[in-house]
Amino acid sequence: MKHDEIRAQVAIAVRACMEKKAEDISILRLDAQASGFTDYFVICSAANPRQVQAIGDEVDEKLSKAGYEPSHVEGRNQAEWLLLDYVDFVVHIFSESARKFYDLERLWKTATRVELADLEKPAPKKATVPAKSAPAKKTAKKAVAKKSARKTTAVKRAKKGS
Numbered sequence: 001m002k003h004d005e006i007r008a009q010v011a012i013a014v015r016a017c018m019e020k021k022a023e024d025i026s027i028l029r030l031d032a033q034a035s036g037f038t039d040y041f042v043i044c045s046a047a048n049p050r051q052v053q054a055i056g057d058e059v060d061e062k063l064s065k066a067g068y069e070p071s072h073v074e075g076r077n078q079a080e081w082l083l084l085d086y087v088d089f090v091v092h093i094f095s096e097s098a099r100k101f102y103d104l105e106r107l108w109k110t111a112t113r114v115e116l117a118d119l120e121k122p123a124p125k126k127a128t129v130p131a132k133s134a135p136a137k138k139t140a141k142k143a144v145a146k147k148s149a150r151k152t153t154a155v156k157r158a159k160k161g162s
Helices: 003-019 049-065 096-102 116-120 134-161
Strands: 023-029 040-046 070-072 081-085 089-095 112-114
Touching: 003 023, 003 089, 003 116, 003 134, 040 049, 040 096, 049 081, 049 089, 070 116, 089 096
Parallel strands: 040 089
Antiparallel strands: 023 040, 023 112, 070 081, 081 089
16 A cells, blocks of 8 residues: 555545544654554543543544544443554544553654644655666667777678778
């Protein structure tokens, strides 16, 4: 999946959390070396179990409307920690006490914190160093080969004439 598409999905999830008044929303961009299983964590808190459920339902609904379904959901019945796994990102919705206990931000301290505004901007293009073009090399080789062929032909004609 394209990086911009993943960022757009994470932004939808964050906006859904905001709509249901989630508290202390964190977006973490995980290091590729540290986490091979996902790119982003969205972490937020809710004041009570009903709000945990409401936030999870809103995230699920908004992403479903956009055509994305979670591959895995955990914690629907407990409402202390609801996890929605979309493969490229995971949404964690905690009760305040569960969030303090698990402290994912500390566990993933190598992750880069990202703001919603950063997700909504197009991803910066990687700078590339232009390589010498293959056609230019081939053209130069062809020119040398033609010049060499002309010399050979001229030498053969000269020998015939003498």
